[in-house]
Ligand SMILES: Nc1ncnc2c1ncn2[C@@H]1O[C@H](COP(=O)(O)OP(=O)(O)OP(=O)(O)O)[C@@H](O)[C@H]1O
C-alpha cells in the first residue's frame with residue numbers, strides 16, 4: 001500500500017454550512033488539503049475561525065456539506081456513521097478540545113475503551129503503560145470528576161494513543177496544561193510521529209507546538225490558507241511514511 005505514502009488525507013472542495021433558524025451559516029469555505037503519511041501539520045487561527053469544525057470532518061466525526069474527504073483512500077464523505085466509525089477505530093486517534101471522557105468509567109477504563117472496541121490485545125497493560133507515560137500511574141481508578149482539567153486532558157491523550165492510530169487529530173492538546181506538562185505531552189506526541197510514523201494534525205494556539213510541525217495552515221473565517229513558511233508535502237520523510245504503511249494494528253511496541 002505504498003500508494004498511501006503520497007497522502008493519508010486528501011480533501012477537495014470541502015465546505016460546511018449549518019442551518020440556524022431560517023439562515024444558512026457558512027462555517028467552511030471551499031477548501032483543499034493534502035496531508036502526506038508521516039507528516040505533521042498544525043492548523044492555527046483565531047477563535048471561531050472553524051478549526052474544530054474542520055478537524056471533526058477530517059476525522060470522520062462529522063460530514064461536510066459538499067466536497068470530498070479521503071482518509072486512507074476511503075471516501076468518508078460517502079460513508080454513513082457506522083462505516084466512518086469503523087475507519088476511526090482502525091486508523092484514527094482523536095483528542096477533543098473538551099476531552100469527552102466517559103464519566104462513569106475510570107481513567108484506565110476510558111483509555112482502554114477504543115482498544116477493546118477494536119479488539120486489540122493487551123488493552124489493560126497498554127492502558128496502564130500509557131497512563132504512566134502521561135504521569136497518571138497513581139490515578140488509574142479515578143473517575144473524570146475526581147481529576148483536574150489537565151489530568152483529564154492527559155487521560156484523553158492516552159486514550160487517543162492506545163489503538164496506535166495511523167493519524168492523530170488533536171484539538172488544543174496542550175491547552176489546559178502547565179508549560180512543563182505541556183512540553184512533556186508535546187514530546188510524547190512527536191515521539192509517536194517519529195517512532196510509529198503517525199501522521200499528526202494538530203489544532204493549536206501554542207506557537208511553540210505549531211513550530212514543531214513540518215507545516216502550518218491557518219484558518220481565517222472559514223478560509224484555509226497555507227502559511228508562507230510551509231514545507232512542501234513531497235519533502236516528507238519517505239522512511240516514516242512507508243513505516244506507517246507497514247505498521248498496522250498488529251505491532252505491539254510502546255508509544256513513547
Ligand atoms: N453546529 C453549529 N451550529 C451553528 N454554528 C456553529 C456550529 N458549530 C460551530 N459553529 C460556529 O462556527 C464557527 C467555527 O466554530 P469552531 O468551533 O470550528 O471554531 P474554532 O476555530 O475551533 O474556535 P476555538 O479556537 O474557539 O475552539 C463559530 O463561529 C461557531 O460558533
Ligand SMILES: [Mg+2]
Nearest residue numbers: 051052097171
Ligand atoms: Mg475549537
